[in-house]
Amino acid sequence: NTEQTETIPIVDVEQPLAVPPPPPPEDEWDPIPEHTNVDDFQSVQESKSKMKSLIQQTESLQNKEExxxxxxxxxxxNKEILLQLQKQNEYITEALKELNVEQGDRCGPSLSHWVQYRDHCYHQTVEIVSWLECSDLCVSLNATFLKTERSRLMYIxxxxxxxxTWLGLSYKEEDNQWKWEDGSLPSPSLSLPRPSTDFQGNCVYANVHTVGMDTCTMSSSCVCEKPVCAKHSEES
Incomplete structure (x- = not known):
């Protein structure tokens, strides 16, 4: 018998190795990232700094609100205090008005706009005139142009x-002196400036707390005075 041999073909079972694609051209390469741990640290620090700043701003706003x-x-x-003071002022104003009316009555029924201080009654004229006209204006009110010393004047x-408002005091050039209407010299307590020809044509006026000088021809009110009537003086 003739033996027959079977030829078995040898098959390569291993897969061929894949050939990697060629690299892209250099001008198409992606940039190499520069991200490092240092960048992460800086980012965290910046976040912390921003958070701290935000907290500080919040606290500042809270303090401002407080x-x-x-x-x-x-x-x-203060508003409540102001309201209380206004009420007190209204009360005092009304009390002073009533007091002035009572004092005016003591000066005589026809002198309702006068105020009394000790043994005299005083009045500020409604008419606005020059100093030279004040004396005649006071005479028309059966009174005289005011003459007094400082402490009494300030109270009046x-x-x-x-x-x-004009007082009965002016600079007399012929004597180089400040003088009252009756020719007497004023008290040093009035603190008038030293007499000088620079004050020629000047007369003395008064405010609530001070006295000053101005041209006698200037128009202003006048202060007149008269003694308290005998019967009213006895009552006071």
Whole structure:
């Protein structure tokens, strides 16, 4: 018998190795990232810094709000105090009006706009005239142009609440002196400037707290005075 041999073909079972694609041209390469751990650290630090700044801003706003509330509270308290003072002022004003009326009555029923201080009655004229006309104006009211010393004058000015009103005092060029209408010299307490020809044509006016000099031809009110009537003086 003839043996027959079977030829078995040898098959290569291994897969052929894949050939990698060629690299892209250099001009198409992606940039190499520069991201490092240092960048992460800086980013965290920046976040912390921003958070800290935000917290500080929040605290600052809270402090400002507290300050605002405190200021608002103080304003409310001051408003209450102001209202109380206004009420007190209204009460005092009314009391002074009543007092002035009573004092005016003591000066005589026809002198309702006069105020009394000790043994004299005083009046600020409604008419606005020059200093030279004040004397005649006071005479027409059966009174005289005011002459007094400083402490009494300041009290009278407060009673009348006057502003820039003529007194019976002027500079006399012929004597180089400040003199009252009756020719007497004023008290040093009035603190008038040293007599000088620079004051020629100047007369003395009074405010509530001070005295000053101005041109005698300037128009202003006048302060007149008269003694309290005998029967009223006895009552006071």
């Amino acid at each position: 300050n605002f509330l405190q200021v608002q509270k103080a304003l409310d308290q 000015m407060k009673l009348l609440a006057v502003n820039h």
